[in-house]
Amino acid sequence: MSTREIVSRVIKLAKREGATDAVARIEELEWYMLRFSNNSLTVTKSLLEKELQIFVCINGKKASCSIMNLSEEAIKEATIKTVRLAKSSRESDLYAPLPKGPFKYDKKFKKIGDENIDVEKLPTLVKTSIESALSSGASRVAGSLIAQKVKVLQETSGNARSEFESTMYNLSVRAFADSDATGQFAATSTFVSKMDAEKVGRMAGEIAKMAKDPKPAEAGVYDVVFGPMTFADLIEEVVDASSAFSVDSKTSFLVDKLNEKISSKEVTIEDDPLNQEAPGSSPFDQEGLPTFRKKIIDSGVLSTYLHNSATSKKMNQKNTANAGLIRPFPFNVVVSEGSKSLDELISSIDNGLYVTNNWYLRYTNSLTGDFSTILRDGLFRIRNGSIEGPIKGLRLSDNMLNFLKNIEELGRERYWIKWWEVDVPVLTGAALVRQMKFTKPTI
Amino acid sequence: MDVESLLKYGLSIAQKSGASYAEGRYQADQGEGLMLKNGVPELASHFNNAGISFRVLVDGALGFAATNKISKKEVSKVIDMAIKSAKAASFLFKDKVGLSEEEPKEDKVVIKPRIKFENVDQESMIELLREADSVALESAGKHEAKLVGRIFFVRSWTTEKRIITTDGINVYSFIPRVTFSFYLTALGLNKLASQRFAEKGESGGWEAIEKLDVVHMMKNEGETLGKLVTQAKSPPKDKLDVVLGSEVVGIVCHESSGHPGEMDRILGREAAQAGESYLTKDSLGKVVGSNVVNVVDDPTIPHSFGFYLYDDEGVKARKRYLIKEGKINEFLQNRETAFVTGTKSNGAARASQYNREPIVRMANTYMEPGDYKFDELLEGIKFGIYIKNFTEWNIDDRRFNQRYVGLESYIIENGELKDMVRNPVIEMTTIGLFSSVDAVGSDLDFWAATCGKGDPMQGVPVWTGGPSIRLRNVNLGG
Numbered sequence: 003m004s005t006r007e008i009v010s011r012v013i014k015l016a017k018r019e020g021a022t023d024a025v026a027r028i029e030e031l032e033w034y035m036l037r038f039s040n041n042s043l044t045v046t047k048s049l050l051e052k053e054l055q056i057f058v059c060i061n062g063k064k065a066s067c068s069i070m071n072l073s074e075e076a077i078k079e080a081t082i083k084t085v086r087l088a089k090s091s092r093e094s095d096l097y098a099p100l101p102k103g104p105f106k107y108d109k110k111f112k113k114i115g116d117e118n119i120d121v122e123k124l125p126t127l128v129k130t131s132i133e134s135a136l137s138s139g140a141s142r143v144a145g146s147l148i149a150q151k152v153k154v155l156q157e158t159s160g161n162a163r164s165e166f167e168s169t170m171y172n173l174s175v176r177a178f179a180d181s182d183a184t185g186q187f188a189a190t191s192t193f194v195s196k197m198d199a200e201k202v203g204r205m206a207g208e209i210a211k212m213a214k215d216p217k218p219a220e221a222g223v224y225d226v227v228f229g230p231m232t233f234a235d236l237i238e239e240v241v242d243a244s245s246a247f248s249v250d251s252k253t254s255f256l257v258d259k260l261n262e263k264i265s266s267k268e269v270t271i272e273d274d275p276l277n278q279e280a281p282g283s284s285p286f287d288q289e290g291l292p293t294f295r296k297k298i299i300d301s302g303v304l305s306t307y308l309h310n311s312a313t314s315k316k317m318n319q320k321n322t323a324n325a326g327l328i329r330p331f332p333f334n335v336v337v338s339e340g341s342k343s344l345d346e347l348i349s350s351i352d353n354g355l356y357v358t359n360n361w362y363l364r365y366t367n368s369l370t371g372d373f374s375t376i377l378r379d380g381l382f383r384i385r386n387g388s389i390e391g392p393i394k395g396l397r398l399s400d401n402m403l404n405f406l407k408n409i410e411e412l413g414r415e416r417y418w419i420k421w422w423e424v425d426v427p428v429l430t431g432a433a434l435v436r437q438m439k440f441t442k443p444t445i
Numbered sequence: 446m447d448v449e450s451l452l453k454y455g456l457s458i459a460q461k462s463g464a465s466y467a468e469g470r471y472q473a474d475q476g477e478g479l480m481l482k483n484g485v486p487e488l489a490s491h492f493n494n495a496g497i498s499f500r501v502l503v504d505g506a507l508g509f510a511a512t513n514k515i516s517k518k519e520v521s522k523v524i525d526m527a528i529k530s531a532k533a534a535s536f537l538f539k540d541k542v543g544l545s546e547e548e549p550k551e552d553k554v555v556i557k558p559r560i561k562f563e564n565v566d567q568e569s570m571i572e573l574l575r576e577a578d579s580v581a582l583e584s585a586g587k588h589e590a591k592l593v594g595r596i597f598f599v600r601s602w603t604t605e606k607r608i609i610t611t612d613g614i615n616v617y618s619f620i621p622r623v624t625f626s627f628y629l630t631a632l633g634l635n636k637l638a639s640q641r642f643a644e645k646g647e648s649g650g651w652e653a654i655e656k657l658d659v660v661h662m663m664k665n666e667g668e669t670l671g672k673l674v675t676q677a678k679s680p681p682k683d684k685l686d687v688v689l690g691s692e693v694v695g696i697v698c699h700e701s702s703g704h705p706g707e708m709d710r711i712l713g714r715e716a717a718q719a720g721e722s723y724l725t726k727d728s729l730g731k732v733v734g735s736n737v738v739n740v741v742d743d744p745t746i747p748h749s750f751g752f753y754l755y756d757d758e759g760v761k762a763r764k765r766y767l768i769k770e771g772k773i774n775e776f777l778q779n780r781e782t783a784f785v786t787g788t789k790s791n792g793a794a795r796a797s798q799y800n801r802e803p804i805v806r807m808a809n810t811y812m813e814p815g816d817y818k819f820d821e822l823l824e825g826i827k828f829g830i831y832i833k834n835f836t837e838w839n840i841d842d843r844r845f846n847q848r849y850v851g852l853e854s855y856i857i858e859n860g861e862l863k864d865m866v867r868n869p870v871i872e873m874t875t876i877g878l879f880s881s882v883d884a885v886g887s888d889l890d891f892w893a894a895t896c897g898k899g900d901p902m903q904g905v906p907v908w909t910g911g912p913s914i915r916l917r918n919v920n921l922g923g
């Protein structure tokens with residue numbers, strides 16, 4: 003049975019069993035990873051995978067499944083079971099019928115990125131990144147390179163038939179000049195030709211070299227320049243909180259903030275599903291709607307939540323084609339281009355910090371936005387507009403709404419960031435943020 | 446061809462293609478779950494995630510490949526991918542990979558649930574969650590607080606594995622697991638908000654959920670959140686004594702003893718993502734805490750969430766003392782790290798799914814109980830704070846600088862619990878925290894968690910736990 007036949011059969015069977023709405027989606031994955039540490043490869047990984055996802059509704063009663071056994075018998079059994087689960091559930095208040103197609107999708111996005119993965123090129127990219135980091139001042143280097151090709155084929159009971167394929171590359175490099183002097187940088191693209199392994203290695207290596215012999219830091223409230231890695235992580239949190247599911251669940255700090263000014267007028271943040279170079283691109287969402295670029299924050303004002311049909315109906319707001327059948331999600335995040343270089347942003351600070359990376363962000367309360375995250379890799383003290391030297395041991399302990407409010411300037415040079423900590427590709431530069439609170443251990 | 450024969454077929458091809466070692470694993474995870482959001486079922490779901498993977502060693506280069514297409518043809522294809530990719534990149538393997546020698550073993554471990562999840566009708570599950578929801582709402586309401594966000598989730602899945610290696614290991618296991626988790630957001634009339642997420646889980650069947658008495662649990666949780674947003678005061682600033690509850694001790698042991706004791710982190714294999722460790726491979730015997738601190742990781746605890754008797758390299762699991770009387774006693778090792786350190790694996794290799802490589806992981810990490818009853822822990826405190834559970838937490842990537850923000854917390858005055866306080870912050874170094882412990886309670890409880898590590902990310906089921914403990918002379922952070 004062909005992939006197209008599988009999804010068509012699932013829809014027919016689900017409807018016959020009593021589903022009012024059904025979506026069947028198959029993702030076929032070819033995936034490679036080269037993982038390295040201590041300047042040496044530790045493992046190569048390869049993966050071939052084909053997964054079927056089924057979503058059904060009987061009006062507001064919802065059920066879903068994912069299976070990897072795509073035999074005729076297993077597919078039939080899974081479909082019937084999914085409808086049965088929906089039958090014995092109860093009506094959700096988050097329901098809308100699936101959008102009625104057929105829809106027209108942008109043909110340019112039927113194929114995104116390279117035709118195929120050239121596996122033989124991958125070791126060279128790793129070698130280049132390691133050598134570049136070493137020659138920039140690192141003594142040891144770790145990281146990973148991922149290359150993947152995915153084919154997506156989807157059909158809905160709303161008569162939306164869609165498919166696309168794309169490639170993705172993601173390189174992340176961490177350089178060590180010493181055990182407490184590290185630098186990290188990452189890059190991602192749909193084209194291998196756009197992967198500048200030398201630059202990623204060099205940027206990680208240069209930060210590590212600058213971070214040598216860090217002094218203990220003082221806790222306090224500082225003006226700060228967040229480098230692209232950290233700013234991408236914080237902005238990903240903001241965009242994640244704009245999912246209407248989180249808003250409806252009252253787990254988002256953006257509850258009741260629609261159309262309010264939540265950031266400075268310099269800040270515009272968009273979700274861009276149609277970008278040939280961005281690995282999150284998709285011409286359709288999981289309900290089969292054609293996707294489009296939209297502003298989430300428009301010159302500082304929260305202009306929309308991210309919606310699927312169900313959340314848009316419940317909140318009586320425009321559908322943004324960001325399904326997620328249960329939880330709407332962003333495809334690629336684009337932060338507006340600022341006017342200042344990194345050096346100019348740093349020179350705007352009299353007494354503050356330059357933060358190059360962070361990880362482990364957790365909320366005390368996601369409704370209020372109180373959070374903290376650990377700073378890692380190069381962390382620098384800024385005095386009188388220039389970097390005084392490396393410091394260590396701080397945690398950013400503040401509030402997301404406060405962070406948004408205090409963004410003053412955005413950087414000019416932007417990078418596509420995606421790595422272990424940043425799941426959705428984010429195009430961003432550095433940013434200047436005033437008066438953020440940093441803490442450190444008391445003993 | 447059955448799975449065992451397919452794996453053996455794969456190993457034979459790998460050896461013929463030049464692999465000095467090969468290991469095949471079949472893993473099938475299948476299960477279902479139910480989510481209730483703000484009183485209504487949001488989604489019922491089920492999944493079946495099954496496939497096979499192989500690891501091969503070719504001239505010191507390690508290749509891993511996996512597929513969910515289970516056939517002879519696909520096995521040949523992925524073996525070819527594993528070998529070719531390892532060979533093509535072999536010039537980058539400057540440190541040759543090896544595996545420690547372990548005892549050949551054939552065994553079968555099957556855990557049977559007493560009540561299978563699929564035998565419990567969905568209506569009853571929905572009813573149970575709805576009752577828990579309404580009880581939580583009502584008990585928070587008594588304190589003029591509203592639980593504006595309420596998400597409950599029950600899930601159950603089974604993990605079936607067959608691991609075969611070219612050096613004589615052939616182990617089969619079947620383990621069922623269940624969890625109940627909740628995510629509650631409370632808002633007071635005063636606009637103050639509090640949030641609580643926690644998970645309980647075991648290896649077993651629906652009987653584990655029944656045992657939890659989730660309705661009673663949610664009555665208490667609702668009441669606590671209600672009080673927190675209406676009655677809790679700001680935490681004190683003075684230096685004071687702190688009693689940490691079992692749930693906090695569990696996360697401390699996991700983050701600050703388990704993770705830094707993982708040998709792959711110590712050797713730098715996780716450096717670019719999850720990070721390294723403040724410990725080195727020469728840290729055995731290093732004093733990191735007071736002599737009442739004993740931290741254990743033990744995969745073999747019956748009914749535990751992190752239960753297994755053979756790890757994912759087929760090595761027999763056993764209890765491991767990570768910290769004994771305040772000193773580093775043992776690291777967590779798999780065959781790959783044990784080869785580097787010239788020791789034996791202690792059965793810590795785990796892979797979350799068929800398509801993930803086995804790496805060094807924790808299972809059930811906890812502090813061993815002491816002799817003190819809870820009242821006795823409080824008795825010696827003139828002025829202090831009791832932090833029963835937590836909300837936010839994080840730790841640096843060398844596992845030394847950590848923060849735990851308390852949720853249900855009380856002032857202690859002259860040995861008695863007094864007013865509730867809001868979000869006291871413990872922000873300490875690992876050695877600072879473990880060295881401040883002067884008394885360990887006799888109670889013991891465990892919480893379920895999904896521990897994340899690896900690249901790509903692997904979430905594995907673990908228990909974190911311990912008794913209540915007392916810390917002296919602590920400055921609260923924040």
